Amino acid sequence: MQAEQKIVAQLVKKFAFLQERIFVQRQKRIFTLPLVKEEFEQVLPYLHAELGFAKASLVVGTDDGDDLGFIYILSNREGIILALKEKTPKSDPRIKTVTDLFPALALHERELVNLFGAVVEGLPGDSSFPLPDGWPEGSYPMRKDWNPQYFDQETMTYNPPSQEVEKEGGNE
Amino acid sequence: MKPKKGNNRIVIPIGPQHPSLKEPGCFRITLEGEKVVHAEIDIGYNHRGLEKACESRNYIQTLYLIERVCGICSHTHSTAFCQGIEELAGLSIPPRAAYIRVIVSELERLHSHLLWLGVAGHEIGFDTLFMYSWRDREKVLDVLAEVCGNRVNYGINTIGGVRRDLDESMQQNIAKVIAFLEDQLKYYLDLALTDPTLSARLAGIGKLSREDALKYGAVGPVARAAGIMEDIRIIEPYAAYIEVPVKPVTDTRADVLGRTVVRIQEMLESLEIIGYCLKNLPGGELTVKAPRRIPAGEVISRTEAPRGENIHFIRANGTDILDRVRVRAPTEANWHGMKHMLEGEYLADVPITIAAIDPCYSCADRAIVINSERKTEMMDWQGLREYSIDWYKKRGLDLSAVKMPERKIYI
Numbered sequence: 001m002q003a004e005q006k007i008v009a010q011l012v013k014k015f016a017f018l019q020e021r022i023f024v025q026r027q028k029r030i031f032t033l034p035l036v037k038e039e040f041e042q043v044l045p046y047l048h049a050e051l052g053f054a055k056a057s058l059v060v061g062t063d064d065g066d067d068l069g070f071i072y073i074l075s076n077r078e079g080i081i082l083a084l085k086e087k088t089p090k091s092d093p094r095i096k097t098v099t100d101l102f103p104a105l106a107l108h109e110r111e112l113v114n115l116f117g118a119v120v121e122g123l124p125g126d127s128s129f130p131l132p133d134g135w136p137e138g139s140y141p142m143r144k145d146w147n148p149q150y151f152d153q154e155t156m157t158y159n160p161p162s163q164e165v166e167k168e169g170g171n172e
Numbered sequence: 173m174k175p176k177k178g179n180n181r182i183v184i185p186i187g188p189q190h191p192s193l194k195e196p197g198c199f200r201i202t203l204e205g206e207k208v209v210h211a212e213i214d215i216g217y218n219h220r221g222l223e224k225a226c227e228s229r230n231y232i233q234t235l236y237l238i239e240r241v242c243g244i245c246s247h248t249h250s251t252a253f254c255q256g257i258e259e260l261a262g263l264s265i266p267p268r269a270a271y272i273r274v275i276v277s278e279l280e281r282l283h284s285h286l287l288w289l290g291v292a293g294h295e296i297g298f299d300t301l302f303m304y305s306w307r308d309r310e311k312v313l314d315v316l317a318e319v320c321g322n323r324v325n326y327g328i329n330t331i332g333g334v335r336r337d338l339d340e341s342m343q344q345n346i347a348k349v350i351a352f353l354e355d356q357l358k359y360y361l362d363l364a365l366t367d368p369t370l371s372a373r374l375a376g377i378g379k380l381s382r383e384d385a386l387k388y389g390a391v392g393p394v395a396r397a398a399g400i401m402e403d404i405r406i407i408e409p410y411a412a413y414i415e416v417p418v419k420p421v422t423d424t425r426a427d428v429l430g431r432t433v434v435r436i437q438e439m440l441e442s443l444e445i446i447g448y449c450l451k452n453l454p455g456g457e458l459t460v461k462a463p464r465r466i467p468a469g470e471v472i473s474r475t476e477a478p479r480g481e482n483i484h485f486i487r488a489n490g491t492d493i494l495d496r497v498r499v500r501a502p503t504e505a506n507w508h509g510m511k512h513m514l515e516g517e518y519l520a521d522v523p524i525t526i527a528a529i530d531p532c533y534s535c536a537d538r539a540i541v542i543n544s545e546r547k548t549e550m551m552d553w554q555g556l557r558e559y560s561i562d563w564y565k566k567r568g569l570d571l572s573a574v575k576m577p578e579r580k581i582y583i
Contacts, residue, residue, distance in 0.1 A: 028408060029472060055389055058500040060485045073472060073485065073500075079407040081472055104389035104508040107215075130216035141224055148224065 001027055004080055007051060015043055028080050034069055034087035041096060043084060044072070048101050052076040056102035059109065061116040063144045068093045068116055072105075088118070097122040115142035132156075180204060186522065188217050193291065193527060203519055211514035213507060223497055230492045231257060231331060231466060238484075241499055242532055243324050244287065247273075247280045248477035249499065250329040252484040255410055256473030257331050260466050260488050267454040269333035270412040275346070275449045276320065276328055277411070277475075278442040282353065283312040284478035285435045285442075288530045289360065292432060295524040296373045301363075308356050311349045318342055333459030343450050350443045357443070361436045364429065374429035378513040378525035381426050388509035391502045392480020393438065394529050397423045397430035404476035416448050428528040435530075464492045477502050479530050503532045 004024040012018050021033040035043065047053040053074040062069035067087040075081045088095055097120050099106045110129040112118040117140035128135065139158040140146060150160045187198040196217035202210035222241060226234045239250040251273055258265060265273075286309035293301030313323045319342050320326035328334050338346075364370055380390060385398040395402050401420045405413045421437045423430040468490040475482045480502030489495040506529040513525050561572050 025470075031470065054386065057389065057481070057483055057505065058485070058498065060496070060498040062487065062496050071485065073483065083470075083472065102389075103387065104505065107504070107507065127214065128216075129214075130219035132216075141221060144227075146224075148221065 003078060004028070004030055007080065007082070010051065011043070011046075014046060015039070018043070030080065030082040032083065032085050034064075034067070034085040037086065037088060037095060040084065040086040044098060045101065047074060047082065047084065053082055056098070056105050057081075059105055059112060061112045061118065061142060063116065063142065066090055068118055070095060070112065070118070072098070090117075093117060094119045094121060096120070097124075099123065114140075116140055117143065181209065184519075188214070193531065195531070197531070199514070199522070199526065201514070201519065201522060206518050206520070208514050208517050208519060208522065211511050213510055215507065223499065226494060226497050228493065230464070231494065234494060234497070235329070235331065236327070238497070238499070239325055239327065239329075241501065244284050244532060245280055245477045245479065245482075246325045247276050247329065248475045248482050249484070249501075250326075251277060251411065252473045252475040252482050253486070253497070254329045254331050255475075256471045256484050256486045257466055257488075258462070259471050259473065260469045260486070261331075261463055262467075263332050263460055263462060265333045265411075265460060266457045267412070268337075268456045269458050270414075271416075271449045271453050272334045272336075272338055272458070273329065274412040274416060275338065275446055276316070276326060278445045278449075279312055279316050279319075279346070280326075281442050281478045282439055283309050283316065284530075285439050286312065288435060288478075288527075289432070291527055292374075292428075292524065295527045296370075298370070298373075301360075304356070305360070308353060311352065315342070315346050315349050318345060330459060330462075332462035333457070335458070337458055338453065343453070346446060347450060350446050354440070354443055357436055357439050361433070361440070364432050364436055370432075371429060374432060374524070375425070375427060377428045377517065377521045378431075378528050379427050380509045380513050384509060384512055385426070388512065389505050390480075390509045391505045392477070392530075393431050393434045394506050394509065395480065396421060397434045398426040399424045402481070404474045404481050408474055410475060412449065415452075416445055418445060428524055431528050465490060466492070466494070479503055479532060480505065501532065503529070506531070 001024055004027070008022050008024060008030060011022055017039055018032065021035070023031060025031050053076050055075045057073045057075060060071040060073065062071065064087065067089055070086045072084045072086070073081060074084060086095060093116070095118055097109055099109065100122075106123070107129060109120045109123050110125075110127070113120055113123070114129060114131045114135075117138070131141070134156050136156060136158050141148070146158075147160070151158050182203045184201045184203060185198060186201055188196045198214040200212040200214070201208050222237060226237055229237065235250060235253060238253040239246045241249045286305050290302040290305035290309065293299065293305060316326060317323050319338060320328045320336065328336055380388070380394065380398055382398045382400060385395050385400055390398070390400075391402065399422055401422050403418070403420055404410070405418045406420055419441055421434055421441055423434050425433070466488040468488055470485070470487045473484045473486065482502055483500040485496070485498040485500075486494060487496040510526070510529060514522060517525055564571050
């Protein structure tokens, strides 16, 4: 685990805010705690340019209550995987695209837009992936409060109970 | 077809129905004469919310859903998921289970690559190769059915080990199949390396250089055919691969011919691996007891699927239902280089170029098929046939008059 410890030490030396927020989980696995947008945007280019983490396999979106989480899974030529986490409040879920450094993550970022309602600044194109065209706007199925039982496949509308109650009240 | 004003460019949409393979995906190809100058890829037609469905089911139910991410390489997904959960729960599976996982995994690689070889032959009009290769694939599927009870979606993995043992007769049948395949595969390799028609049709097509393969994150045979030695069985051994020797297979052609040669050589290597496992199969238990509730934590589990690196990210929250699972199937990684491969090609080479990454749309979109039967039972082939006749009869279609020959293993 020497190589992993060395990477962690190098990162902590460069970015003081990573102190106690980055750890070796096991051999070939390094995890960080969630970083805010400004911190994340400093660490990612450094990992890419200086530490050889040139391959990005995927971005995992997570719903963490008041925040949206994004876990960027990067690896270097030695096969060490670093899971770099970013978080942003759901009230303003803005992140910056990383496709300039990692073009392979374009589809993954599009998925964050579609399924989690993230706003990915600078992401090229505007096609819908992976949800079909005509999916109701503002309906993000991978958020924890989205319940498939309120989705009507026929009309492609999402009708959670609070809206149904209001509708019934209006009819009376 | 939509001609654009002011130039000779024509846009041809290929798909979403059956774009070279019988799966949905759409490729908008812009042509100048016969040359592809621009390609757009539109996938997602198979997305049915598998990951969301997993967030409301327990770990065992999720395992069966995860296995259905892909029909061809289902075992690799269930292996990645199980070993992720086992890591979180601190379980180590019995050695015999680890060997059985590897045997099934390599049989799966054989049938997947043989399927691909047939499809590739079909795409270039070489249907004899398609028929030979699919005939050979049937033998692999036969032993898989005998070992696991099913041709695909084997259901052999469980959290903590495997559900079925390999008895003497199964081991003998596997040995017979690998002995038969060795000769066949050597013949296909010779064909790929020496046949002028194959090489004229495949060499120089769908180029993805080593640099581009790294840039676009290509995995599996696509990356290895560009000279990148990346094989999870070697760089991060799991299950019995920790003990079983695996020789790396790479090529430097970086084209469709290179991918063909790599896949055939990988199949020969799979035969070696299976042979080693059969010879050194340890005795003992098949499972260790797994807890119903999995301790909170996060894990990144990797396996080498037939199409390349398969990654599962799992977050457990201490209950019997997981918090998040994200499946990154290999095809999802290989799409990114596809646009690059297509641009500059001739239109006639588009189907084989698409087919050459061995795309699996279900994997990339993570499809779902649910059967919520709660009963657990083993069915033999006759029982399965009676069940299907009954199933159709309830829906107004009586197939009981259809006569079927007695089924026997084709070895």
